[in-house]
Amino acid sequence: MLLIHCPYCDETLPEPEFAYAGEAHIDRPADPQQLSDEEWRDFLFIRTNAKGPHYERWRHINGCARFFNAVRDTVSDKFLTTYKAGEARPDLAKLLEGQK
Amino acid sequence: MSAYRVESHGRIKHHQPVSFTFDGETVEGREGDTVASALLANGKHLMGRSFKYHRPRGAIAAGSEEPNALIGTTRSEGRFEPNTRATVQEIYPGLKTESQNSYPSLKYDIGAINDRLYMLFSAGFYYKTFMWPRSFWDKVYEPFIRRAAGLGVSPTVEDPDHYASRYLHCDILIVGAGPAGIAAALAAGKSGAKVLLADEGAEMGGSVLSEPGVNIDGCSAWNWLEARLDELRGMENVTLMTRTTAIGYYHQNMVGLCQKLTDHLTTLPEGAPRERLWRIRANQVILTQGALEKPLVFHENDRPGVMLAGSAQTYLNRYGVLVGRRPVVVTSHDSAWYAAFDLADAGAEVQAIVDLRDKVQSELSDEATKRGIRVLTSHTVTGTSGRLRIKSIRINPLRGSKAGRAETVNCDALLMSGGWTPSLHLFSHTKGTLRWEDDTKAYLPDQKAEACHIAGAGRGLWGIGKALTDGGEAGVAAATAAGFTTIAEAYPVENDREGTGISLRELPTDRSPGKAKAFIDFQNDVTAKDIRLAVSEGMHSIEHVKRYTTNGMATDQGKMSNMNGLNIAADALGKPQTEVGLTTFRPPYTPTTFGAFAGYHKGSHFEVTRKTPIDDWAEENGAAFEPVALWRRAWYFPKPGEDLHAAVARECRATRESLGIFDASTLGKIEVSGPDAVEFMNRMYTNPWTKLGVSRCRYGLLLGEDGYILDDGVIGRLSDDKFHVTTTTGGAARVLNMMEDYLQTEWPDLKVWLTSTTEQWATIALNGPNARNLLEPFVEGQDMSDEAFPHMSVSQCTVAGFPARLFRISFTGELGFEVNVPARYGRALWENLWEAGQQYDVCPYGTETMHVLRAEKGFIIVGQDTDGTVTPDDAGMSWAVGKKKTDFVGMRSLSRPDIAAPGRKQLVGLLTRDSKTVLDEGAQIVADPKQPKPMKMLGHVTSSYWSETLGRSVALAVVQGGRDRMGDSLYVPMPGKDVEVEVTGTVFYDPENARLKL
Amino acid sequence: MNTQPGIQAALANVTSAGPVLLAILPEATRFSLRINSGNLAAASKALGLSLPTTIGTRAASGTRSALCHGPDEWEILASEDDRADIEAAFAAIYLKAPHSLTDISDREITIVIEGDKAVELLSVGCPINLDRLAVGNGKRTVFDSAQVVIYRDARDSFRMQVWRSFLAHVWGLLNIANCELAAGY
Incomplete structure (x- = not known):
């Protein structure tokens, strides 16, 4: 059972309060009708499947109910950071530096 | 008085006899004994049979690492447990115990024939023996394996005990209350930090309990221990837990503890759980688990009476038991010499101390000589004799690595020590890395993956003095890391026993190594020869060696066998141990009951059962229930003598002919509210919402972004800015989550908010020609005429005096209403309608009738008629897709090439040519049942019922190109026959919807 | 009881x-209030207490109280007979301060x-x-x-x-x- 920091509550809380919500920073296209079949396919189905740091979404579903973003290492299961939805993708090099 | 009991020794209550039984025979022990110590006190070493060869076995250890002495324990009816370690189970009056893996009796066991056939059962024998002929598998091999497999027997009746669980948060968790753990707890406790000290034993103290001769801080070890434990008990911020095993160490310092609460009690207190699983979240963890002694590997090292030297010392000093009166000690480590001295001082005639090493410290040999013990350094052991207990051993002098001429020495016990292995299982759970240290001949903790500290023998520091100092320092370090301040006290130790030793593979022997039964994994009967064979057969990874031989896969999880197995495998591979590596330790540390893991989740709490406000009424009125998502829903209401089909036929008739009443409270409900509500609805659902008038309803279809149907429901517009959305019962949470996702992350600019109101409302559906007649007198604030309140209307009014949201909708094809009232009034409204409905013979119906009535009308059930690959067009519901819309969730996918392509499976009706045959749901559909197998499947039956209304069966199905096959004959192969069906439209009843307009 | x-x-x-x-x-009366942070002052005035903005904190006035659940979400508790008054007060600010006030008492x-x-x-x-x-x-x-x-x-x-x-x-x-x-x- 992981501990997860909710960037909205600013508290670190146990995993049962949270739900995983897939890869982060995949924006729904503003006008899907303008996309080619290939572009739409990529939006629907193509994901990073990272081994190591992974940008992903969580929802504090049994708390403040907000969706937020996280960088988690899929090998060690350690969170490098969490941040609010809509914020820019954090710089991985800096995050990894901070872990040392 | 038994010849093996020593009144002057032990921590047990010698004046408190306790009787229990072992294999039906009464055994007398003392309060404080374990089953093993009591049996040993009565001269019984034979406690079980091994798994594969059924060799007679005795306890080899005195703690939870015991691989041999597994017994069944019975307290009372239902309270039976197999595979209990006799070395851990405390005795109480009336306890019944039995040996395992033996028939007809422990002493004369038929399965022991396997021992003679051991050549057949070598490493990988499962893979080699049961390969072929293939036809033997079902009839011969599998029954054989099933009968032979498994340790002990499973309980046959339900466990009457209850199991508890709790979460606990602390600053510092200390695992293991030996000297290091206690010193750590004292230091950390004084800092004011919230400290939890847990130990798997019945008493705290660890090695101190087996070393009464040591002096600590100017007093005897046991007095020091009592005083320090008292000090800890006096600290409000410190919690002590005995009989509590740390079974697993998980992410971010979560540690699972299993606490045994009642297994040692004579009578069970009312309301007390048998065990409690603690989920501990600690800021800092200190692992002070000590070390485990390693057996020596030699021919016939498994005979009852052969035991770890340290365990023999424990049996003497904790339990007042001499495991033998004439023992021989064989060792490669100093510690066994101390055991020999303790036993000799307690009256045993130690026959010899055999040490594999060339020389030992002179203090040891002097002490032995002083006690008249024969010392044989540079000697090895090459065999033992004795049927059910050791009688003698073969001792050979060593010349280099060669064994010389054997001498036979008589004995009644053999105490062995191959040195000590730090207990690092929990540390390994965290993926902490280990490093080999040649000085201590042990793997020690290296890189940490969690905020933990390891102290004492767990990192190769032998002796109580070092453990105390190291534990104190760990306590300070942990407290400091958790934000507290403290200092460690110094506890000077006298008469400490530190000792050193060497680590060996199989002992040198003068016999053919190919015939040696030198056991490594005692429980699984893995020998040194098996390991070498595995390597020679190509198993070069230690993980492969483990699985091929089953070494380390016994219930002791390799506590006894891992290091010896590794040493031998490394030798066979010609590599240093460090290059071979260790197998992975996985939780649980010791076998843990299913009860502890299940906790409260059994019986009525097995999982959450959600109940509607009308559930009680249904139960009182004899409903049969079915689970739907987490809910239990009334399935049908049988009258005496009725089965499902009879009840459903009656409920269908009653509803179509007059009036049915149905609890629809489980439907998901979402309030969509705000100035942008209609824009949001347009974006989410396939349907257009802008022109839907206030007080009007529309059937809404929700897709995933992939274009497949995800959910549906009727949606009412309460005002310009407010919608009452309903979802399927199972989809409620999923749909709300999906909507929130879009709103929060894609369209945060929309001024609209979502609130789950599923449980705010109780929902009662009335269907049938008399629905309005019943309802109208109860309604205030709404003209109920067809003109004022037509089909697909919603009104906020009062019903029976309760505030209500009243819908005129129908999922049955009959005139229908759904009344939503605040949940607290649900049952009262139901009873009002029930009473008044008697004049119309109102009939309560359940989910089965609901399913039949909607199928007759061709209304789909998402998740039954759709399966996540059905588009609106596939379902024949293109009418629900707004033609002028430019975007909604899933719209782009509807023009993906494979979704727009012809030949997709489409929802159609099926009518069997024989009207009485009801198709099986899920049955496949083919064009020609005579075609060769495998046949080409065209689709499958999604819904199938007996329609009482139509006097025949009806079915819905998805069929390739189904809408182009209207009137065609297809076939549904079912058991024993191929059923011919006609492809039809999906609406079987009242296609003109005349009955809605009553 | x-x-x-x-x-x-x-x-x-x-x-x-x-x-x-x-x-x-x-x-008793329970509402879920959803409103954007820009309109908090109006909502606070309608409710008669200052809505707390730290998640997990509460404010109370008389029998009314509000617990902050999220950045735009409050749970309002009040006595059983206060329901209509609260609804009316919020209805009056809806056009200026759009929000969702949903009755979840049951x-x-x-x-x-x-x-x-x-x-x-x-x-x-x-x-x-x-x-x-x-x-x-x-x-x-x-x-x-x-x-x-x-x-x-x-x-x-x-x-x-x-x-x-x-x-x-x-x-x-x-x-x-x-x-x-x-x-x-």
């Missing part, structure tokens, strides 16, 4: 004989949990560290697998709101655990 037939029947099989007081509170049932072993009792199902839930605050979280809202009214006094359909499950667990405490375990 509660007189609803449904609730009584659901709980009839379970008697609480432990050191912790367990009781069901009668229904969605959850409130359980009182009181006694010096109350925290221990809650720890059978609550994974959070209750030491960090300050007196006067509240929090949405989980108990066993049910979503709940826990209010801490005093060191040893809690109110736990649980969705109505989960009540029997949660109530049953609390009572089993209370019996464990009664037995000294």
Whole structure:
């Protein structure tokens, strides 16, 4: 059972309060009708499947109910950071530096 | 008085006899004994049979690492447990115990024939023996394996005990209350930090309990221990837990503890759980688990009476038991010499101390000589004799690595020590890395993956003095890391026993190594020869060696066998141990009951059962229930003598002919509210919402972004800015989550908010020609005429005096209403309608009738008629897709090439040519049942019922190109026959919807 | 205490004989208020109390109180007869300060949990560290697998709101655990 920091509550809380919500920073296209079949396919189905740091979404579903973003290492299961939805993708090099 | 009991020794209550039984025979022990110590006190070493060869076995250890002495324990009816370690189970009056893996009796066991056939059962024998002929598998091999497999027997009746669980948060968790753990707890406790000290034993103290001769801080070890434990008990911020095993160490310092609460009690207190699983979240963890002694590997090292030297010392000093009166000690480590001295001082005639090493410290040999013990350094052991207990051993002098001429020495016990292995299982759970240290001949903790500290023998520091100092320092370090301040006290130790030793593979022997039964994994009967064979057969990874031989896969999880197995495998591979590596330790540390893991989740709490406000009424009125998502829903209401089909036929008739009443409270409900509500609805659902008038309803279809149907429901517009959305019962949470996702992350600019109101409302559906007649007198604030309140209307009014949201909708094809009232009034409204409905013979119906009535009308059930690959067009519901819309969730996918392509499976009706045959749901559909197998499947039956209304069966199905096959004959192969069906439209009843307009 | 037939029947099989007081509170008014932060002043004025902006904190005035659940979400509690007044006050600001005010009075049932072993009792199902839930605050979280809202009214006094359909499950667990405490375990 992981501990997860909710960037909205600013508290670190146990995993049962949270739900995983897939890869982060995949924006729904503003006008899907303008996309080619290939572009739409990529939006629907193509994901990073990272081994190591992974940008992903969580929802504090049994708390403040907000969706937020996280960088988690899929090998060690350690969170490098969490941040609010809509914020820019954090710089991985800096995050990894901070872990040392 | 038994010849093996020593009144002057032990921590047990010698004046408190306790009787229990072992294999039906009464055994007398003392309060404080374990089953093993009591049996040993009565001269019984034979406690079980091994798994594969059924060799007679005795306890080899005195703690939870015991691989041999597994017994069944019975307290009372239902309270039976197999595979209990006799070395851990405390005795109480009336306890019944039995040996395992033996028939007809422990002493004369038929399965022991396997021992003679051991050549057949070598490493990988499962893979080699049961390969072929293939036809033997079902009839011969599998029954054989099933009968032979498994340790002990499973309980046959339900466990009457209850199991508890709790979460606990602390600053510092200390695992293991030996000297290091206690010193750590004292230091950390004084800092004011919230400290939890847990130990798997019945008493705290660890090695101190087996070393009464040591002096600590100017007093005897046991007095020091009592005083320090008292000090800890006096600290409000410190919690002590005995009989509590740390079974697993998980992410971010979560540690699972299993606490045994009642297994040692004579009578069970009312309301007390048998065990409690603690989920501990600690800021800092200190692992002070000590070390485990390693057996020596030699021919016939498994005979009852052969035991770890340290365990023999424990049996003497904790339990007042001499495991033998004439023992021989064989060792490669100093510690066994101390055991020999303790036993000799307690009256045993130690026959010899055999040490594999060339020389030992002179203090040891002097002490032995002083006690008249024969010392044989540079000697090895090459065999033992004795049927059910050791009688003698073969001792050979060593010349280099060669064994010389054997001498036979008589004995009644053999105490062995191959040195000590730090207990690092929990540390390994965290993926902490280990490093080999040649000085201590042990793997020690290296890189940490969690905020933990390891102290004492767990990192190769032998002796109580070092453990105390190291534990104190760990306590300070942990407290400091958790934000507290403290200092460690110094506890000077006298008469400490530190000792050193060497680590060996199989002992040198003068016999053919190919015939040696030198056991490594005692429980699984893995020998040194098996390991070498595995390597020679190509198993070069230690993980492969483990699985091929089953070494380390016994219930002791390799506590006894891992290091010896590794040493031998490394030798066979010609590599240093460090290059071979260790197998992975996985939780649980010791076998843990299913009860502890299940906790409260059994019986009525097995999982959450959600109940509607009308559930009680249904139960009182004899409903049969079915689970739907987490809910239990009334399935049908049988009258005496009725089965499902009879009840459903009656409920269908009653509803179509007059009036049915149905609890629809489980439907998901979402309030969509705000100035942008209609824009949001347009974006989410396939349907257009802008022109839907206030007080009007529309059937809404929700897709995933992939274009497949995800959910549906009727949606009412309460005002310009407010919608009452309903979802399927199972989809409620999923749909709300999906909507929130879009709103929060894609369209945060929309001024609209979502609130789950599923449980705010109780929902009662009335269907049938008399629905309005019943309802109208109860309604205030709404003209109920067809003109004022037509089909697909919603009104906020009062019903029976309760505030209500009243819908005129129908999922049955009959005139229908759904009344939503605040949940607290649900049952009262139901009873009002029930009473008044008697004049119309109102009939309560359940989910089965609901399913039949909607199928007759061709209304789909998402998740039954759709399966996540059905588009609106596939379902024949293109009418629900707004033609002028430019975007909604899933719209782009509807023009993906494979979704727009012809030949997709489409929802159609099926009518069997024989009207009485009801198709099986899920049955496949083919064009020609005579075609060769495998046949080409065209689709499958999604819904199938007996329609009482139509006097025949009806079915819905998805069929390739189904809408182009209207009137065609297809076939549904079912058991024993191929059923011919006609492809039809999906609406079987009242296609003109005349009955809605009553 | 509660007189609803449904609730009584659901709980009839379970008697609480432990050191912790367990009781069901009668229904009162409960709203879910959703409003953007820019319009907080108007909402506070309508409600007659200053809406707290830190998640998990509460503000109260008379019998009305508001607990902040999220950046745009508050749970408003009030007396049973206050419902219409609150609705009217918010309706009056809707055009200027759009929001959603949804009646959820009947969605959850409130359980009182009181006694010096109350925290221990809650720890059978609550994974959070209750030491960090300050007196006067509240929090949405989980108990066993049910979503709940826990209010801490005093060191040893809690109110736990649980969705109505989960009540029997949660109530049953609390009572089993209370019996464990009664037995000294």
